[in-house]
Amino acid sequence: MTTAGAPPQAFHAHVPGSKSLTNRALLLAAAAGGSSVLAAPLVSEDTTAFRAALAQLGCRIVSLADGSGWQVDGLGRGPKGAGRIWCADAGTAARFLPPLAATGHGDFVFEGSAQLTARPLAPLADALRRLGARVHTAGGGTLPLRVEAAGLDGGGLEVDGGLSSQFLSGLLMAGPLLRTPLLIRVRDLVSRPYVDMTLALMRHFGAEVSEDAPGEFAVRPTGYRATGLRIEPDASTASYFFAAAAVTGSAVTVAGLGRDSLQGDVRFVDVLERAGALVRRGSESTTVTGTGALRGGFTVDMGEISDTFMTLAAIAPLADAPITVRGIAHARLKESDRIEAVARNLRAAGVRTETGRDRITVHPGETSAARIACHRDHRIAMAFSVLNLRTQNLTLDDPGCVAKTFPGFHAELHRLFPRHPLQ
Incomplete structure (x- = not known):
């Protein structure tokens, strides 16, 4: 903590590239004609799994000699051939790549880890079938998922966006590779900013896509063109360092x-x-300055930024009044049931919490020593590491799970805040 009256210590956090941008850009570059260069991509378990899966679909991706990025030699179309595609733990691979495969020709089976296999895929499989694809899933609508691809026509499609925006993003990104225009109507869309990201990147790679009315997306079958892109630092990962400030x-x-x-x-x-922090938003950077106290006593809807709700919930015991986060029911279907996982870990540390279908309330209070159950979920490990900057009495049962998005997370947090014990 900063001594009263002294200026706050100022740090520059080294945050790696965005996973969401990296994996979307990889897919779009793979579908484009020609070679694209992605500068400063995230190198983590999820992105390397996505990259390897694209290679199994026939795309050539090489690292630049200077280590600054990746060159993607695009297919210019959907993939051809046959094979088993390993998605590891990467939800984006399991949701984005089957629509891409369906636009090609061949027989592709998508598989993944036990954790990924437990996550739902039925809405995506059903949408692809309605577009004419031959798709088979395991019982319960999960991986393994088989696509017998012969190209796809477009047409009209209604999609339920209440479980995951990734289903919609996967279908949208496949749209320019269809034989005819695609019109998607979506209801109950969660995590809208991720769809906006998808649309922006599609346009960057030359697609013609529009939202003609709220929740109605039209995609023309124009294909993609190769281009360059510099990947921004990951805003979800940055949340932990901003919260630390x-x-x-x-x-x-x-x-x-x-x-x-x-x-x-x-x-x-x-x-x-x-919650009382000072924020400076620049054109090229963002700075958060802590004031020495965390203010509570409010309710906030974080449905559109649900990957960061755990960051707030984990530090909420340090506030001066309860904090309620709502609008996050879909977070129960992520790497873990994130609402219950966070609540149970806080309760294990002696913090009073209440949960509902789409909400969590965290009350202020002292924490007791506890071993945090990470559930192989990188965001749980990162969020509780920030709380531990103040409490110094928490340990993680799986510190290495941060490798999913930021293998160097603990080292960077320790560099900025040396009192943080490396887990």
Whole structure:
């Protein structure tokens, strides 16, 4: 903590590239004609799994000699051939790649880890069948998922967006590779900023896509063109360092993450501002400065930035009044049931919490020593590591699970805040 009256310590956090941007850009570059260069992509378990899956679909991806990025030699169409595609733990691979495969020709089977296999895929499989694809899933609508591909026509399609925006993003990104235009009507859409990101990247790679009315998306079958893209730092990952500033009375800046970011999760700083932190939003960077106290006593809907709700919930015991987060029912279908996982870990540390179908309320209070159950969920490990900056009495049962999105997370947190014990 900063000494009273002294200026806050100022740090620059080194945050790696966005997973969401990296994996979307990989797919679009793979579908484009020609070679694209992705600068500063995220290198983590999820993105390397996505990259490897694209290679299994026939796309050539090589690292640049200077280590600054990846060159993607696009297929210019949907994939051809046959094979078993390993998605590991990457939900984006399981949701984005089957629609791409369906636009090609061949027989592709998508498989994944036990954790990924437990996540639902039935809405995506049903949507692809309605477009004429031959798709088979395991009982219960999960992986393994088989696509017998012979290209896809477009047409009209209604999609339920209440479980995951990734289903819609996967279908939209396949749209330019269809034989005829695609019109998608979506209801109950969650995580809208991720769809906006998808649309922006599709346009960057030359697609013609429009939203002619709220929730009605039209995609023309124009294909994609190769281009370059620099990947922004990951706004979800940045949330942990911004929260660390708020709870330690420090100032943390993340360069490359400005007010015009493509990532909705940059809006997490608005929540920290409501909790009493000072926020400076620049065109090329964002800075959060903690004031030495965390203000509670409010309810916030984080449905559109649900990947960051755990960051707020984990530090909420340090606030001066209860904090309620709502609108996050879909977070129960992520790597873990994130609402219950966070609540149980807080209760294990002696913190009073209440949960509902789409909400969690966290009350202020002292924490007792506890071993945090990560459930192989990188975001649980990162969020509770921030709380531990203040409490110094928490350990993680699986610190290495952060490799899913940021293998160097603990080292970077320790670099900025040396009192953070490496887990």
